Amino acid sequence: MQKVRKVVIAGGGTAGWITAAALSRMLGPLLDITLVESDDIGTVGVGEATIPTHRTFHHLLGIDEREFMRATKATFKLGIAFENWGGIGDNYIHSFGQVGKPSWMGEFYNIWMAAREKGIGEELDAYCFELQAAKHNKFYTDEKFKINYAYHLDASLYAKFLRTFSEGKGVKRVEGLIGEVEQDGESGFITALKLKSGERIEGDFFVDCTGFRGLLIEQTLKSGFEDWGHWLPTDSALAVQTRSVGPALPYTRSIAHQSGWQWRIPLQHRVGNGLVFCSQYMQPDEAEEVLRGNVEGDLLAEPRLIRYKTGRRQKVWSKNCVALGLSSGFLEPLESTSIHLIQIGASRLVQQFPFSGVSEAIANHYNEQSVRELERIRDFIILHYKVTERDDSAFWRDRRDMDIPDSLAQRLEVFRENGLAYQATDDLFRVDSWLQVMMGQRLKPKGYHHMGHMMTQDQMQRALGGLSTGIANAVAKMPTHQEFIDRYCAIEPEPA
16 A cells, blocks of 8 residues: 555635644644645635534644634634524524533433422523523633633635644645546546646645535545435525624524525624525525525625535545545534534544555545434434424425434434433534424423432422522623623724
């Protein structure tokens, strides 16, 4: 097997520069890394909300939080507010926090359900610190005061930030359009990228970050695609930025409409908006009318239409090529997992890097891990659609009545009958996430663990009252999210 030292990343954008940053920071002295991108090819650039794993990735890279937030005009994110999902007029928050205090025997919500039967306690969200902070538009963090959070960021600025970071660690950037992908006639391995300028970029290992085109992984290596459109049929999005009309909220908004949903992502200098819809139920003109009618603030550009297909590559690692980002597959950004999937894919590549040569065994191992993780996230997104009670449009009736993967059907049945929510080995989302979405959309269990029945009424009142009061008092002392941003990482005001 040929030893691997020369790595070529095809494509820039968020995926390309995250990969370059991870490889150069963690394996830099061992590798020769080149990234090929063209200024003539635009990026999707709408992955502007993240999850808390983003902070872990930055910690591994040694990135300063204030510097990153100023460079990307970022704000903090405590979760996602879902509006009109369970039913029209419904609102709940899927926060990044822990709901109550679990024990080895079971989760806190089992005690809460026993207490509610006795008329004790408040609504479940009163027992989650991050959720209450989001609800009251508060935020604070320092070395001693811990809160679980992520970011809203400008994706284009983030790619530029990581480019500077990566080039500082030796990554070479080559400007140009890829005209041809050269392969070894015997093994089928990719040997070089030939640019339209005639320049050849040789490599031992290639990373495909060419977006939906999948220039290497699909057009060249014919990896194949598994379509998940029967479960997640949205296939289009309109994206547009607007001027901010008020203080930035510390959460993303996901507002369901008759054929999909709309996002609002508050940054320091603007708001990112988008309308996700299914072309089977809604046409782009109608979608744009809905979007324009629902945004707040002046439009900073014309809405941009993005077409996509939900699903995954049959292999994200094929021969001597790994696909990351949109080239590896796509899940709609309902739970802000797009950037996470790039980061975890790049981190996994660092851990499993084939220095001694590419083997089928290491590729299969990488693929198996990627499939399991993606399928778990897929199930979590399908959950939001399946447990709706909406019947006001064909789109929502079809989502409510659709067949779902067996893995999700079993999970829902276990919760519905026995009140058991769980985090499996390969689950990205914790028990608290599953719980907040299921309960938020009124999927109430028939049964639950009776651990709470071992407590007296007095013990229940003290435990629940102490917890909710402690959270309420802590939130009351926090500054607003905007106040904290202004003193922690404020950007220079934009010229009028």
